[in-house]
Amino acid sequence: MKKRTWLAMILAAMLILAVGCGQGNDQAANESGFKVGMVTDTGGLNDESFNQTTWDGLERAKDELGADIKALESKQDSDYVPNLTKFAREGRNLTWAVGFKHEKAVPEVAQQFPDVQFGIVDSNLGGNIPANVTAVTFKEEEGSFLVGAAAGLTTKTNKVGFIGGINSELIEKFEAGFIAGVKAVNPKAEVISAYAGSFSDVTKGRTLSAGMYNQGADIIYHAAGGVGKGLFDEVKTREAGKFWAIGVDMDQSRLAPEHTLTSMVKKVDVAVFDITKSLKDKDLKSGEHHVFGLQDDAVGLAENTKNINPDVLTKVNEYKEKIISGDIVVPTKVADVK
């Protein structure tokens, strides 16, 4: 008897589900407007880095262009292909793949859906860009040069530090720009560099930065994602106005308001919005590699400059003009820094 009751309950539950399935929802086909999708890498939407700033750019596209926007978060590397495919099948006008981790998935899906446009942030796909893909990268070295100049002018000990995430060409651009900036304004200053071998190990970030401060560095710049949190944890324990940290990607001053000299912001939102807008206005030539730098106002110092000495800021802005005019070409490799 008891078994039968269970059976009846299970059947009833299935029936409810089946009825529910029958109704379906046809909301998807409401307006035939301009639709943009976005697939995050495994960092997720609130990563305080390119995923978050890409989404900011899409929200601007929603406000100013009336675009219908949607994001899918990837939980594993194997999610990139199906997530991109979902947007492509749905007929999105443009789908953004955020982060260089997508560089193998994007060409694969783009080939399968030649009529759909894709964008990739932070990778040029090794130069082989399919006709329906737009690759976006940034001149991180230019922004890093400016924060390097700020650090070189601010340091009292003539020693500054750099902490990188995983050693790669991308992160080397930050390091090379930073060193070049420091040396340009203060040839006597020494830059100590270290790589954490991770983008998430907070403890490692703290150990490395403690070591650098103890060696006499008074300013440390990081390009190491979550590792950087350890830097801010460490600098907070030290005397304000004497020890500084420099943030990356977004304005990170809220992590240590009294200790953050500045941040090297990378305005992915500006780039993403620009490309999205030109696609909507039908003057995007896809299959190309777009590089955003200082002259597009896509990299640079954070707007909040309260901790920087005004004289230093004036000097930094002079260098900014020189880079934009082409008088200074910032190296992307550490070996090329003079």
Place this chain on the structure above:
Amino acid sequence: MQSLLARLNKYSGATTAIISILLGMVVGAIMMLAAGYNPVAAYNALFVSALFQPYDLGETIRTITPLILTGLAVAIAFRTGLFNIGVEGQFIVGQLVAFIVATQLGLPPVIQVIVAVIMGGLAGALWGLVPGFLKASRGVHEVIVSIMMNFIALYLSNYLIRTWLAKGADSTPKIADSPPLKVDVLSQIFGGSRIHLGIFIALLGVFVMYYLLYRTKLGYELRAVGYNPRASEYAGMSVKRNIILSMMISGSFAGLAGASEVLGTSGYLSIEAAFTGIGFDGIAVALLGGNTPLGVIFAASLFGVLNYGGGNMQFEADVPFEVIRVVVAAIILFVAANISTKIVGRFRKQKGVKKHG
């Protein structure tokens, strides 16, 4: 049909599993209602989209493939009374070795894939041997050792990728234009999805496990040691040998899962900051599947549908993916609760070995 159900009941308590699944989904539905989502639309998006389009069905099967193998890995160790929590690490070394064989040895195409799969399985077996041997010879608990082996595998893999396989980049080049286990005919049937031959490796694994457990002397010994090591020892079986063998077989299933993933789905390796989770999902699969070969297929299918369909649910019904994690956790909780009452019941009734023959 009737006899099939009866068999299922005999081995794994399929009713327990089904009731747990339904209860888990009810918990998920309550959560969604509380958060202001429509559970009917969400479950509709989850199941319909995961199963009714060829592309999605293919991707669902691809998601299921490694879960079957890692589920088997956990299940066979459980049968011998061992908790192999190192499936994740065995998965990683399987992946690593299969990739190295496929890219560095320069063997002819078909042989290369076969050798890569086999070597992947052997690498997993080797990774399982360490905790098995330490347990058998020194009495070190296998949970501790296998967890540590997970970290060794992860960082060893990252190190080799960074210094050798990828030459400083974040990920290695692809093995070939298309992953070696991927067959065009098969993906075209499933709308161009990434389904690959790994599913046949997984199903073969299920058969091997079934045959091994129920049709061989070794399988009988493995199960006997699981039920009662002392009695088995008294009956003349070598408990140590069975523990080591069980961990090695378990590890080889996990290694095969890794090999089939890298040779079938991704085709490259990348530096990972954290574990993939496929190995840990195997624990849930084995638990829900009652540690039986057939049960593992069903449980892996369910988790595969939930994992892949969960993404669609986010896409079509705007319900966050985390809800699916809650559903999975609730299912496991209900299964585990049931199992614990069963174990208590067994102790009370002193039923012993006979029932499970």
